[in-house]
Each structure stands twice: as structure tokens, then as C-alpha cells.
Amino acid sequence: FNHRREDDCSAIECYMKQYGVTAQEAYNEFNKHIESSWKDVNEEFLKPTEMPTPVLCRSLNLARVMDVLYREGDGYTHVGKAAKVFDTSTSLTRK
Incomplete structure (x- = not known):
């Protein structure tokens, strides 16, 4: 999540600024979303499809x-x- 240029912002930094949370809280929230997304991916993968x-x-x-x-x-x-x-x-x- 590191940035390359001064004007670049990482997703974590944007989340911290938007919601007024610490870096750890932002990471925790991102991890919740990631875990939820993996559950969705796995569930959809098991459904019948063409x-x-x-x-x-x-x-x-x-x-x-x-x-x-x-x-x-x-x-x-x-x-x-x-x-x-x-x-x-x-x-x-x-x-």
C-alpha cells in the first residue's frame, strides 16, 4: 500500500482520511472486505454455470x-x- 509519488495516496490513506481512523483500523476493515469477497467468490464458483x-x-x-x-x-x-x-x-x- 506504499505510494510512489508525493501526490499519490494509498487506499489505506484515503480510508483513514475519509473515516478518521487509524492505519490498523483501516487495514482491519479492508481485511473484513477481502474475507467477505473470498466467501462470495467461492460460493459463486460452486454454482452451476454455462x-x-x-x-x-x-x-x-x-x-x-x-x-x-x-x-x-x-x-x-x-x-x-x-x-x-x-x-x-x-x-x-x-x-
Whole structure:
């Protein structure tokens, strides 16, 4: 959630300013929304649909990657331990 330029604001900073809460309270609220969204995704994935399962799996896997990269901050810009472990494990499964 770090910003790159002075005029850039992170989602956490915007939430803090809008609702007058601390950074920890903002993170907690974001995590509640994330958990709720995962429940929705999983529930919808289990419903019958005309969409082929492999297409749905790709979308679900993309969401999983985003969760790994951004759960503890901006893991794409600031590569952390979780992203490195994820990269290593996916490299091993491709061989």
C-alpha cells in the first residue's frame, strides 16, 4: 500500500482520511472486505454455470495470485518473502 509519488495516496490513506481512523483500523476493515469477497467468490464458483470450468479456474487462480501478492502490502512492487516462496513453488510445479 506504499505510494510512489508525493501526490499519490494509498487506499489505506484515503480510508483513514475519509473515516478518521487509524492505519490498523483501516487495514482491519479492508481485511473484513477481502474475507467477505473470498466467501462470495467461492460460493459463486460452486454454482452451476454455462462457463467452462477451466475458464473459471483461471479467474480463480488469478484472484489467488493477487491475494498472495497483496495480502501483506504491495508484494509486486516490494517483493517480500511470501512472493518469493510463491514464485519458487510455482517454478517447481512447472518443471
